[in-house]
Amino acid sequence: MKIDIGMSPRKRPSLVEQVRESLLGDLTSGKLTPGAKLPNENDLADRFGVSRSTIREAVGGLMDAGYLARRHGSGTYVTSSPRTRHPLETTVSYTAMIRASGRKPAETVVSKVVRAPAAEERELLRLSDGDSVIDVERVRFADRRPVIYSRDRIPVALLGDSSDQALDSSLYAILARSGHPVASATAQLIPTLAGAKLSRLLMVKRGTPLLHIDQVDYDERGQPVMLSHEWHVADAFDLVVNRRTSPASEDA
């Protein structure tokens, strides 16, 4: 129940990560097929030359990721349906996502300005007087079809020198290079309708259903580093959430 998010510069992978990678390899290579039973934890510990706790943590991560399921008293088994399409609960570069779905990604920058923040932006980004934000409006395409309109705002103070390096790379990459890699985010999902502007930009009829995603991105320290507004064409992606019953469930 703890996925390692460590994403900073290269460092020697922990034993847990090494074991997890190794098992994941067996899973994706087909060496371990759905329904198969894993060796028991003591055997795995011996095989990898680590302690049982290490094995348990590695296997635990693969459970969280949905690859494995433990059955108390019985064994650990390979899940029948390893993965889902696009898990919303992890942040991904849309460019990578479109490419992964076998389509050709493209994007156009509608506007890019540096300006003073609006009141809401000041609050959400915890800005001080005089701080300004860079505001980027883009439309993303998949196979020449517009699928997402987005508006991202980042405090210029965070970017240091990199504020000029345009948008050759994703904003996530730029933030990471600036020492503020996005570690988590909170997104609110709102179904809405295409109005005049969005229908033009996304080339859909007015009144077409869109999914509006209103997101705040945080770095490892919990500092807000980016505000995103996105409007998704309904059928462009399979937006999926993997849900679990809350461990600390209240009594209702």
Place this chain on the structure above:
Amino acid sequence: MKIDIGMSPRKRPSLVEQVRESLLGDLTSGKLTPGAKLPNENDLADRFGVSRSTIREAVGGLMDAGYLARRHGSGTYVTSSPRTRHPLETTVSYTAMIRASGRKPAETVVSKVVRAPAAEERELLRLSDGDSVIDVERVRFADRRPVIYSRDRIPVALLGDSSDQALDSSLYAILARSGHPVASATAQLIPTLAGAKLSRLLMVKRGTPLLHIDQVDYDERGQPVMLSHEWHVADAFDLVVNRRTSPASEDA
């Protein structure tokens, strides 16, 4: 502080759970306020009379739930925004959710039938020949306003004797009593528009934006136990997803 209704056989909470509950109490009671620093792990271990690993697991759970944040080399701190509105990534009873938001929950059963499964249902629920499903259509209200229309299908074979006990309790509770508590789920989110039927049931205009949630619930063994189709009125809830960067992130 231990009621034990008729749920699964009573068992003593693990030390981890006890520690977690205790810390959670401090958090919700305001004893620990946002930004506050927790005692270090060794101190906590001494105070609770458990090992440091136990403390770490308890704290880890509260991190996952968003209450605490660890900073390597610095300490463990109370999150500034304890919890967000309605985290989509955990499954909740809507009745409880509506009540938690300070509104009065109600529901009407539109229909409830036992029938043979459709092809898609047979596949998703992994049914065999002759298996049938119970199909429940409901509308949920918050303060007398309809907010969700749902259609849930459960294999009758799973319910045992409880198939008759109507819907006095939530379907989650019924499944739990039948030995198949929902442990995880996969939900697909699709923005859509209210058509004739939904506009009538949810008392909105045709063409009103709705969020369609198409969900499969699984028990601890990974066996699918319920299929849900839900249509949410856009502004009824704040649907929120807490996202994190994927551990194995691609370069984009």
Place this chain on the structure above:
DNA sequence: GAGTGGTCTAGACCACCGT
């Protein structure tokens, strides 16, 4: 009853943060 995962301990050393 044999075998499996579930929980827990006590202690060690490492990596990072701050002063």
Place this chain on the structure above:
DNA sequence: CGGTGGTCTAGACCACTCC
């Protein structure tokens, strides 16, 4: 530097499943 969380070990006992 001292204090903190991060990783890992070796071993113990418990709880569940299945034969």
